Amino acid sequence: MYKYYGLAAFVILLDQWTKWLIVKNMEYGERIAVLDPWFGILSHRNRGAAWGMLEGQMWLFSIVTVVVICAILYFYHKEAKGKPIFQVGLMLLLGGAIGNFIDRLFRGEVVDFVDVLIPIINYDFPIFNVADAALTIAVVILMIGLIMEDKKEKKQVKQ
Secondary structure (H helix, E strand, C coil): CHHHHHHHHHHHHHHHHHHHHHHHHCCCCCEEEEECCCEEEEEEEECCCHHHCCCCCHHHHHHHHHHHHHHHHHHHHHCCCCCHHHHHHHHHHHHHHHHHHHHHHHCCCEEEEEEEEECCCCEEEEEECHHHHHHHHHHHHHHHHHHHHHHHHHHHHHC
């Protein structure tokens, strides 16, 4: 059960290390082209939630994050026992939540740096970081887990 905590720790460490590299080595607004124009590293800061919503509401983010972390831990220990898909999803969620929470606590803002352009629809995707990616992947994994659980329950009911 506790082995998956290492995944959360890995996400937090990778997230904080990559953000430290950006802050230490790049000026705010500086962009390094990787696969120009589709992908680059852009030093950016976010004082809000996803896509800059609710900018400057640090007290709200702190309360919500603490509640979310408690909920993740509760569900991990009470509902995810013996369910590796849910355990992985919840630990990715935990790592991502803590990664961005550390930024908000110590920097007053979240460091974002992954800059992606989707050329097919000419959409400049909002700049994100490792924690954000972990949160998104976690939601997808948890949704897959829920669908699988639902199918499993329906199959058991038919039998």
